[in-house]
Amino acid sequence: MTNTLFVVRRELADYFATPVAYVFIVIFLTLLGSLAFFMGNFFSRGQADLAAFFQFHPWVYMLLIPAISMRMWAEERKSGTIELLMTLPLSLTQVVIGKYLASVIFAAISLALTFPFWITVNFLGSPDNGIILAGYVGSLFMAAGFLAVGSFVSALTKNQVIAFVTTTAACFVLIASGAPIVLGFFSGWAPKIMIDFIASLSFLTHFADIAKGVLDFRDIVYFLSLIAVFLFANTVAVNRLKAE
């Protein structure tokens, strides 16, 4: 597993070698902050929790996670460095997991930098910090899920713009399948079991559960199996397409 760690380290260093990481983090924090304050009524709700903050995470991720994931494989294929990477004594799994872990760590760093929100609510009142922690865990699982989807999509194309747009669309589908408007469309005619199935595919449904402070085993299994499926597909895609 030391080999995976070498890949993680190289990838992480790459994020911070250019302004990309800093621009990303600044936009991420600004966007989350302004949404929570202006649309979420962070203060005027008069409640000491971070619900106003967490409710926008799925949508901010939808917009920004594809910007992290789009280059993961598309760039390696375009510049030919994939040939360098794949002729080193590393297994494909080590490389896929290493690159993926680096992106999750980067997302975790960005998320951790939202700590001023947590300090603010603790300063102004006495929130249930367990629920807040659950919110952060849920948010990280969601980011990790989107990153797995994005990593897979990035392996399918050499073009980063295509990777970005496709991943955004995929993220939207994964969020929206739980939104009332989509479920309302089905609820008139589809059997309840199908509506439940569609809702159960949604990040929104599972994230809402966790963000309420309920760390349900099923929600964790949902995210972990989604990640596993997409990383496996990622491996297959890289193996098939690497030389094209």
Added chain:
Amino acid sequence: MSMIEIENLTRRFGSFVAVNHIGFTVERGEVLGFLGPNGAGKSTTMKMITGFLAPSSGTVRVEGFDVQRDPIEVKARIGYLPEGAPLWPDMSPGRFLEFIAGVRGLSGADATARIKDAVAKTQIGSVLAQPIETLSKGFKRRVGLAQALLHDPDVLILDEPTDGLDPNQKHEVRQLIADMSGEKAIVISTHILEEVEAVCTRAIIIAKGKIVADATPGELLAQSDQHNAVSLQISGDMDIARGLLQALPVVASVEISHRNRLFIRPKGGAQILNDVGVAMRAHDIQIDEIHLARGHLDQVFRTITTVQ
């Protein structure tokens, strides 16, 4: 056991056959020049040897390990410079080589020593801290080369190692390859034919995915119709000299190339320098300049690769 053994190797892309049932072996101490027109299948073959591309059929073994069955074992034994020397642009060569050393299982003082050695051999010491994207083409190529040499592999596969280098750098890289050739098996692809003469002990020419020649550079040169031809500049009557030379039994043809220059082709590549000299002196024709042509590899290359 040969260092590299290739049997019946084939790679298809759709209906296009890039590499068509080729086979050869490379021994320790050999520097194999891999020649061929663009698109002949050189890079595709190298990608299959290094485990980047899976063959459609056939086998590749490196030091006895099958690249399909034990890819990691094979990759650990090869130093590879891919076509175009791709590198991560945001990394510095120093960090890049540290990463490679880590992945290659080198650590501590061992890694430091190997990095230092590779940096010295490729002369990239002055740019170790700069981002790779800011480097000149020549430096990038040498960083790629340093990466391939880092773990002192027994097998080196170099895809156009001197492409983009200036004449001095080309000379240095060739010198480097020549210095290492004793203890390694080296395969280089190139379309610079002088390079083959300078460093290779053996040359394989492929065209349209097939091996069309496998010989030493000397043997290839001998196929040139200009091999051992004599170029002669004299003071005196050209027609008399020409007549004398044409009468020699070893001479195939005599051309007057410039005003006072004769180009004499031998029969069957025979050595005719002495016969020519003797014939001239016997008739008191003064020789101003005499020159033995070794033949031209690019002419042989053209003949072999366009005949098919």
